Ligand SMILES: Nc1ncnc2c1ncn2[C@@H]1O[C@H](COP(=O)(O)OP(=O)(O)OP(=O)(O)O)[C@@H](O)[C@H]1O
């Protein structure tokens with residue numbers, strides 16, 4: 001059951017957090033490592049195969065330097081001073097080449113395995129996030145910028161893909177190479193090995209510090225990226241561009257974008273540069289080791305220490321040189337992993353969001369509800385939007401009404417009175433703060449939300465259409481609908497003749513959000529869409545307010561047709577459209593102040609009569625003009 005305001009989970013507005021995150025680093029997620037590891041669980045087998053390939057590959061890679069020692073000391077310049085052993089030399093050289101070929105083949109197989117695993121894990125994460133966001137409540141979307149949501153899905157998930165793809169092999173491969181190189185070095189000469197690794201602990205400490213800095217920058221970079229996509233999304237949409245053009249704000253928008261872009265560039269450069277100095281030092285130290293080795297070897301040979309062969313020196317420096325790349329690789333991976341923590345934290349933060357409205361464990365299907373389908377009841381419902389302050393007046397205050405199956409119940413009242421909010425509560429798009437909403441006789445909180453939505457058709461105040469053909473937009477309501485069904489719905493919605501007049505008919509692309517269509521056309525397509533769904537309950541949000549008298553009548557006919565035989569809750573600004581309603585509730589400041597039929601309410605001489613008088617006067621002006 002929902003708590004007060006149906007607002008569960010520790011979610012604070014993500015937008016308001018923008019500033020917090022710019023200053024601090026990424027959100028804290030406990031056991032992040034374990035959760036990232038869990039992402040790989042479905043691919044265990046492939047990971048094991050990768051590990052085997054990596055270990056074999058590393059083992060294969062460690063042999064050639066040992067062969068080098070043999071080539072020098074046994075074949076080319078035998079230590080006993082005899083002449084070169086060409087037969088042995090041939091065998092050794094061929095073995096070396098064979099090992100290189102084998103190593104390359106193993107490398108290809110390993111790349112295939114890791115790139116499939118990495119990309120699938122990334123893909124799984126993306127789909128999981130998408131599905132999770134779809135389950136979020138309406139309130140989440142009203143308080144979070146679309147661009148910011150998109151950015152988590154694209155930039156953050158995309159950002160970890162490299163880490164997911166390369167980390168496992170890189171860690172495995174490089175660790176094995178480093179260990180095997182160390183073993184080979186120890187086998188060749190213990191003293192030289194100690195000299196070669198004396199700086200390692202210091203480097204590792206420095207590396208950790210660099211990683212922390214990088215993680216913080218990464219968090220800020222992602223935050224700035226999401227701000228960039230939010231600006232793009234807000235400005236470069238049809239509504240956004242219309243707004244900025246109509247206020248001549250393109251320059252200002254470009255400047256805003258450019259400013260955020262500068263932040264982004266700065267962060268990217270900082271991220272790229274952080275650690276470069278460190279890596280330069282590592283490289284210098286590692287590259288200088290052979291020189292030091294030669295020097296030390298000189299002392300070994302001339303001094304009292306156990307002398308050393310030329311083959312050992314060459315082999316040792318060969319192995320040591322092979323150590324450089326994997327060691328740097330390991331350090332880079334460690335850095336990347338630390339950096340990606342910030343991105344993973346952002347991803348899991350979203351995945352951890354609990355929708356404020358979720359079905360209870362034993363949610364009832366509407367079919368099993370005790371009351372008749374189509375009956376809607378509000379019992380003393382009070383409601384406050386989750387992000388409205390606790391001290392603000394309630395949006396709805398003690399609203400009670402019943403809509404019996406098949407009845408047409410209308411809501412009228414001033415703007416901001418709470419009419420749309422009432423419609424949101426009926427299908428549980430929000431949950432009441434107090435009181436209860438009953439659908440088919442059961443509290444909506446005990447019902448499965450999907451089963452409520454299945455039985456409801458909504459024509460909202462703003463019609464939303466996808467950038468697709470009219471046919472596809474209509475079929476969204478019922479994927480199995482035939483062309484004949486679609487046409488019948490459009491005839492009933494009074495829109496068929498308009499669509500038939502378009503050059504491409506039902507294949508006309510409506511454009512982003514349906515901008516290709518007029519307001520009235522869009523509304524009627526929305527009505528046709530609901531008719532196709534054919535639900536027992538209709539919610540109509542003042543579909544006629546923005547239309548002239550003729551279009552209004554056309555839309556009104558469509559609505560009357562749609563409402564026939566269904567429970568209909570409708571909101572209207574033009575009172576002419578609700579004259580026929582069974583009950584009209586007049587809503588003012590979140591309360592139902594009057595109820596009755598058109599005639600009763602006129603006779604009562606209250607707010608309704610006042611609104612009606614205003615509209616009559618307005619109509620007279622219209623008529624005169
Ligand atoms: N997501 C929201 N968060 C906070 N407050 C909201 C939200 N949506 C609406 N409100 C507020 O709730 C009140 C009622 O809004 P509602 O949309 O129900 O009004 P309405 O009666 O439909 O108005 P209109 O006739 O203009 O459409 C308004 O004061 C509005 O500012």
Ligand SMILES: [Mg+2]
Pocket residue numbers: 419420421461541
């Ligand atoms: Mg409204």
